[in-house]
Amino acid sequence: MRRVIAVRPRRSARAAWAALALAAACARNPATGERQLSLVSKDQEIALGKQAAEQVRATMGRYDDPELQAYVERVGMRIAKGSERPELPWSFTVVDDPAVNAFALPGGPVFVTRGLLTYLTSEAELAAVLGHEIGHITARHSVEQLSKAQLAQVGLGVGMVVSEDVRRYGQVAGAGMQLLFLKFGRDDERQADALGFxxxxxxxxxxxxxxxxxxxLEAVSAREGGGRVPGWLSTHPDPGDRAETAAKRAAKIEAPDRMEVDRDQYLAKVDDVVFGEDPRQGYLKGSTFVHPQLGFQLTLPQGWKAQNTAAALVAVSPQQDAALQLTGAGKASPEEAVQKFFAQQGVRAVEAPAPAVPHGGAARWFEATTEQGNVGGVVAFVPAGGTTLQIVEYAPAERLQGAADTFQRVLASFGPVTDPAARAVQPARIDVVKVPRDMSLADFAREFPSTAPPDVLAALNGVAPGGALRAGQAAKRVVGGNPELVSGR
Structure with a gap:
């Protein structure tokens, strides 16, 4: 058999092929009128967005207010159906998170946090936010970023760019939840602002x-930090004079006074919405994590940083060499859940006495092979609140021996919430009241006491900290809850 020699194309030739691939993959965007790089088809875009949206809903959770959900959906659909891509399977979801942000996924899903809704003051402001996110989708900004990432792989061979393999959905599905927190460039933000307007x-x-x-949003984002979802500015970088540019555009529109604002209807929809962290879904009291709804608590090691979401509690050691994850394991019994855990590929049981777990739980030591190397730890399944909880504590395999005592102390601390006040804790909520007369914000705060500090109260009502409210207008305050859980939002 004759020897076949593979000839590697020169860099200049590969660059030429890349340029041809780039030209072939460019199409004119219907929203912007510009030619745009796209290695992702419309069907792939929709499929990718649907997959990521399912992960978002499972991780963050829908806010439990059907009337508010329907209202946001109605406003969003009104705008989306008038856009250049009305045929997309649009969806608009309010997620149960105190952060102030909104997100757009490829192909139609748009998410708004309840935290953002509490700071808006009218349906027109909601339309501005949703219009901006819709603009990201109609302009295919996420798709363009994915396409650029794929094109960057041209160094591995031009065939990867032009082949059908790259175009297949499986090649881009790995983006998953990362799409939710995709940071658009300033040019994309400028374009989404213009489209939303x-x-x-x-x-x-x-x-x-x-x-x-x-x-x-800029004022609120500047004081936010440490939430489980990034703030507005971290995912929507200011392209420069954003508010001023919007004001100049508005000044050119004829008779804006005749256009829709709908302040009262909007405020009626957000009245009684949870504000800030919802302690019923779990909160930290010192180093103890308390979950009133499921009725349990456990103590984390001193100095560990924790983050609680609708789907999981995650805690990491100060040196980031050990971690804990607490999630739901469904209705399986603890022993059944243990068997299912060890049925996973790459997970092995360690021959050692099982750690003690209170309240009818089951625990085992394990080793596992991951992409980052071998890890070791303990997995425990404990019944609580009518479900079974999974607690996984792990560290690099070579450090497990030093972390074992810490892991066992955490498991031993698991127990029921015994403090009646802790079990009965309630979140802060928005309360909409009618201003009886012209008054300063300070006078309003004195007459209508609020859990939130003055600067938050000002932002909630869209006025400067030293501003004033008009007689007869509806205004927001925050009632109830723990001031420590609302002061940062």
Whole structure:
């Protein structure tokens, strides 16, 4: 058999092929009118967005208010159906998170946090936010970023760029939840602002409200930090003078006073919405994690940083060499859950006495092979609140011996919530009241006491900290809850 020699193309030739591939993959975007790189088909875009949306809903959870969900969906669909891509399977979901942000996924899913909704003051402001996110989707900004990432692999061979393998959905599905927190560039933000403004005007919303909402979001994001979801500015970088640009655009629109604002209807929808962290879903009291709804608590090691979501509690040691994850394991018994855990590929049981677990739980030591190397730890399954909880504590295999005592102390601390006050804890909520007369914000706070500090109260009502409220207008305050859980939001 004759020897076949593979000839590696020169760099210049590969660059030429890459340029041809780039040209072939460019198409004109219907929203922007610009030619745009796209190695992801429309069907792939929709499939990718649906997959990521399922992960978002499972991780963050829908906010339990059907009337509010339907309202946001109605406003969003009104704008989306008037866009250049009305045929997409659009969806609009309020997620149960105190962070102030909104996110767009490829192909139609849009998410708004309940935290953001509490800071808006009208339907027109909501339309501005949703219009901006819809603009990201109609302009295919996420798709363009994915396409650029794929094109960057041209160094591995031009065939990867032009082949059908790259275009297949399986090649881009790995983006998953990362798409939710995709940080768009300033050019993308500028474009989404312009598209959102146009959509507002086309649907007869007062465009002056876009500048107002940008000022509020920028002020709130500047004081946010440490949440489980990034704040507005971290995922929507300011392209420069964002609010001023929106105000200049609005000044060119004829008769904006005749356009829709709908302040009272909007405030009626957000009245009684949870504000800040919801302690019923779990909260930290010192180093003890308390979950009132499921009725359990456990103590984390001193100095560990913890983050609680609707799906899991995750804690990491100060040196980041040990971690804990607590999740739900469904209705399986602890022993059944143990068997299922060890049925996973790459997970092995360690021959050692099983750690003691209170309240009818079951625990085993394990080793596992991961992409980052071998880890070792303990897995425990404990019944609580009508379900079974899974607690996994792990560290690099070579450090397990030093962490074992710490892991066992955490398991031993698991127990029921015995403090009646802790079990009965309630979140802070938005309370909408009618202002009886013209008054300063300070006078309003004295007459209508609020759990939130003055600067948060000002942002909630879209006024400056030293601003004033008009007689007869509806205004927001925060009632109930723990001030420590609302002061940062």
């Amino acid at each position: 146009r959509y507002m005007v086309e649907q007869r919303y007062d465009p002056r409200q876009m500048a107002a909402v940008f000022r509020t």
